[in-house]
Amino acid sequence: MVETVAAKKDWWSAVSAYLTPRMLVILAMGFASGLPLLLTLSTLSYWLSKLGVDKTTIGLFALVGTPYTFKFLWSPIMDQVPLPVLTRLLGRRRSWLLVTQVLLAVAIFAMGQVDPRVDPWTTALIAVIVAFLSASQDIVIDAYRIEFLPKDEQGHGAAATQIGYRFGLLLAGAGAVGLSDFYSWSVVFGVLSAAMVASAVLTLLIPEPKGAMAHGKRDYAQWVKESVIAPFADFTSRTGWVVILLFVLFYKFGDALGGTMANPFYVEMGYTGLEIASISKVWGVWMTIVGAVIGGIAVARWGVFRALLIGGILQAVTNFAFAYVALRGAEYGLCAREALAADPNAVVSNLCAAYRHDLPALAIAITADNIAGGAAGAALIAYLSGLCNVAFTATQYALLTSFMAQGRTWLSSGSGWLADHTDWFTFWSLTAFLAVPGLLLLLWIMRLYPSGAVIQRNSST
Structure with a gap:
């Protein structure tokens, strides 16, 4: 008691x-x-x-x-x-x-x-x-x-x-x-x-x-020297630093492309704003939190490299769930053509609504994608934190996350062109395969640091 x-x-x-x-x-x-x-x-x-x-x-x-x-x-x-x-x-x-x-x-x-x-x-x-x-x-x-x-x-x-x-x-x-x-x-x-x-x-x-x-x-110039130049110089003294930066840039490349086009995809599939808000925005946020918790546990149990590898594979594979939703949308078009051929006065939106509005398929895709993305994101944050020299922790972390954000902005800006020149099934399938370069770079880093250490710190710093 x-x-x-x-x-x-x-x-x-x-x-x-x-x-x-x-x-x-x-x-x-x-x-x-x-x-x-x-x-x-x-x-x-x-x-x-x-x-x-x-x-x-x-x-x-x-x-x-x-x-x-x-x-x-x-x-x-x-x-x-x-x-x-x-x-x-x-x-x-x-x-x-x-x-x-x-x-x-x-x-x-x-x-x-x-x-x-x-x-x-x-x-x-x-x-x-x-x-x-x-x-x-x-x-x-x-x-x-x-x-x-x-x-x-x-x-x-x-x-x-x-x-x-x-x-x-x-x-x-x-x-x-x-x-x-x-x-x-x-x-x-x-x-x-x-x-x-x-x-x-x-x-x-x-x-x-x-x-x-x-x-x-x-003094501003002194701040730049201490907070930008010195931390960057320290980072570039490490083994494989170019490969590490490329990995940080490309690890979530496929996810960034898909995320930029997610809302246009939902709109073209015919989902309403209320449906998108409840499934993608509200439910999706909670699933991301669940994924982040799972990612943190995975890092503690298996180590950061294995958690990154598993998370990276899962966040790529789950994009095929959106490809399935796209196939359901394509089936709507086929259903509409067949319905109109049989009856020119047919109400296509009613007859074929099951294909265009497959809410369970969308919910499953968003659940899987957000859990995988949250887990991979948590592992990536743990990796970035481990990359930082204790003498420059805040600045190196800020610089690394700024570099990572380039994937969400500059690299993902071509996602609309890709979506315009392919169908949605092909687009989502390609975003899954575009995760491969990041995974190959991760395997390269794992060979550079076989002991499992995230990065070798210079003892003089």
């Missing part, structure tokens, strides 16, 4: 740690961080698909996420330079955060006022501005969290950030796609803009971290 009471007390202590005012602030900041991300990724591609924009153009829109890969270049400016008047009134962190959030609200609202069919360049420009401001907001939020929370609460703070981040993704993903079935896109973007305004109001109410004003102003 005593043990049961103690266990309940420990459980409540673990839960209550996330209900303190400090943690609720961090959770709200995580929400603000996650909200604009999907607007320049999957939600944007869904919007363009519904408007009838061609797939090649939709693929090129992946390039608007480029600012996320280079945010380390302007982070010292936001870290050091005060804003006139605002910094004196609000403090350095809150002043930068307020400005970026207000500008984000304006940019998100503006995105809903343009028609990509009429003015695609303006749409792209606004999307780049949203991505730039979103990446800038992330810089400030990360700094705020680290300075605001005591050292023994940093772990809880990281978890609270991820929870809030997922809620932001759900609103910008499932919420936006679901609302678009009932309201115009200008209204949808207006709702998202209002959510960002609410985040800006919260910024006015929260305290400035005490540590934010304690940092001295550093």
Whole structure:
């Protein structure tokens, strides 16, 4: 009985740690961080698909996420330079955060006022501005969290950030796609803009971290030398560093191509916004979390290399599940032709709906793909963490993840062209085979480091 009471007390202590005012602030900041991300990724591609924009153009829109890969270049400016008047009134962190959030609200609202069919360049420009401001907001939020929370609460703070981040993704993903079935896109973007305004109001109410004003102003050139050049020079001194970078770039290449075209695919298969929101955005997010847990267990049990190999194979194979969904869509076309041949007045949408709207097949494909992708992603994060020299951990990790993001932006921008020049079954099959180069590079790295060590660290650093 005593043990049961103690266990309940420990459980409540673990839960209550996330209900303190400090943690609720961090959770709200995580929400603000996650909200604009999907607007320049999957939600944007869904919007363009519904408007009838061609797939090649939709693929090129992946390039608007480029600012996320280079945010380390302007982070010292936001870290050091005060804003006139605002910094004196609000403090350095809150002043930068307020400005970026207000500008984000304006940019998100503006995105809903343009028609990509009429003015695609303006749409792209606004999307780049949203991505730039979103990446800038992330810089400030990360700094705020680290300075605001005591050292023994940093772990809880990281978890609270991820929870809030997922809620932001759900609103910008499932919420936006679901609302678009009932309201115009200008209204949808207006709702998202209002959510960002609410985040800006919260910024006015929260305290400035005490540590934010304690940092001295550093020389920018010296920062570049210490934070960019030295870590990169250290990394390039390692055995096989070119192969490692190529692996980081190509490990999720097939997944990146498929992810960019996922929403156009769903739209062409005839799924409604509500169906896509519930299966892909809500259910899919939870399956990714399940996959990440499985990936973490796999790394602990089997080691990072074996977890990477198994995860990489699974994330490639699961793309064939989408190829099956594409076959069901092709069967719809065959069914429609046969129905019209038999009866020119036949209602094709009713007679052949089972092929076009195979929800169980889509649910199975998304479940398998997200679990595999989450597991592979967790193993990749563990690998990237192990690559970093302890003397340059934060910077090398930021540089590696920025390099990895190139696959999600520049490399995946050709996915629309590929989808336009193939049928959907061929497209999804090719994305599975495009995972092979990354797996071959992984096998090469495993031969370079047969002992299982992720990377050899120079003892002098």
